Amino acid sequence: MIMFLSCIILYLIGLYAIVTKRNLIKIVIGFALIEYAINLLFALIGFRSNMLAPIITKVDMPHRFVDPIPQALVLTTIVIALGTTALMLSVALRIYNRYKTFDIAKIRKLKG
Amino acid sequence: MIELYLFLIFMTVAAFVATEIKDLLAAVISLGAVGFSVAIMFILVQAPDLAIVQIVVEVVTIIIFVAVIFRTTHVDETIGKKLTGTHILSIVFFSFFALFFLVAVFRALQELPAFGNPTMKVASEYIRLGLPKAGGANLVADVILDFRALDTLGEATVLFTSVIGVAALMRSIGRKK
Numbered sequence: 001m002i003m004f005l006s007c008i009i010l011y012l013i014g015l016y017a018i019v020t021k022r023n024l025i026k027i028v029i030g031f032a033l034i035e036y037a038i039n040l041l042f043a044l045i046g047f048r049s050n051m052l053a054p055i056i057t058k059v060d061m062p063h064r065f066v067d068p069i070p071q072a073l074v075l076t077t078i079v080i081a082l083g084t085t086a087l088m089l090s091v092a093l094r095i096y097n098r099y100k101t102f103d104i105a106k107i108r109k110l111k112g
Numbered sequence: 113m114i115e116l117y118l119f120l121i122f123m124t125v126a127a128f129v130a131t132e133i134k135d136l137l138a139a140v141i142s143l144g145a146v147g148f149s150v151a152i153m154f155i156l157v158q159a160p161d162l163a164i165v166q167i168v169v170e171v172v173t174i175i176i177f178v179a180v181i182f183r184t185t186h187v188d189e190t191i192g193k194k195l196t197g198t199h200i201l202s203i204v205f206f207s208f209f210a211l212f213f214l215v216a217v218f219r220a221l222q223e224l225p226a227f228g229n230p231t232m233k234v235a236s237e238y239i240r241l242g243l244p245k246a247g248g249a250n251l252v253a254d255v256i257l258d259f260r261a262l263d264t265l266g267e268a269t270v271l272f273t274s275v276i277g278v279a280a281l282m283r284s285i286g287r288k289k
Contacts, residue, residue, distance in 0.1 A: 001226065005217070013131060015206070017131040020202045020203050025139070029139055029143050032173065033130070043159050045224065045230060047158065052158060054250070055160075056249040056251070057249070066158045067232050074159075076256065079169065080267060083270060083271045090278045091281060093184065102184070102188070105196070
């Protein structure tokens with residue numbers, strides 16, 4: 001319970017960066033923090049105490065594994081997070097090349 | 113499970129540093145600290161596949177961040193300025209939202225099974241049928257490549273879409289100067 005709540009606090013720090021920061025790189029960092037928090041929350045929900053990783057190493061071994069489904073879902077999410085982060089950073093780079101600043105309060109004028 | 117709590121405290125501090133520090137390179141390094149702590153926590157909660165993928169993705173993410181910062185600037189000039197009206201409004205809005213969100217999450221988390229004791233209704237079927245039906249010893253690989261292969265196809269689609277977006281944004285041919 002406290003473990004899950006600390007993941008939510010990490011999520012809220014990322015949301016704080018997205019909502020209140022005015023630097024584009026800080027906003028992308030906020031998105032990355034949210035992704036970490038949600039991945040970690042899923043992996044923690046699937047954990048069972050004193051159980052093994054879900055890999056069958058011996059024939060007829062007892063099936064005492066942690067939950068494999070959240071791990072499979074998070075494996076998908078981590079890779080998608082990399083793609084979205086790269087896309088956001090390339091947009092930020094193009095905006096910098098045009099306006100010479102990362103400050104979103106100064107990126108107001110319609111140019112070009 | 114004391115080490116999990118220690119890592120969570122470390123991650124919270126590093127995340128706060130990453131959002132508040134003035135130097136953008138230092139912010140990216142703090143973000144890397146959070147990411148590698150996530151990888152270590154994946155090992156501690158018995159998820160070795162996730163830990164491997166997280167380490168690789170984290171390294172690539174930091175490389176992309178550092179490449180962007182080297183081409184632009186590494187000073188966040190918005191930190192330490194006087195607060196404007198919009199900024200104060202956004203902080204107030206965020207505080208109210210965070211308060212309601214925490215209350216809602218607290219009530220929702222009480223419906224979840226306790227830590228270390230998940231339900232595993234669907235997962236028990238996957239664990240039982242993983243080796244005979246899908247034929248793989250790694251049950252996570254069985255789930256993503258056999259039982260839920262369509263999800264993985266969608267993931268590949270999203271990944272290629274983002275790669276096309278990056279290639280279109282970073283192209284140098286046919287761009288007006």
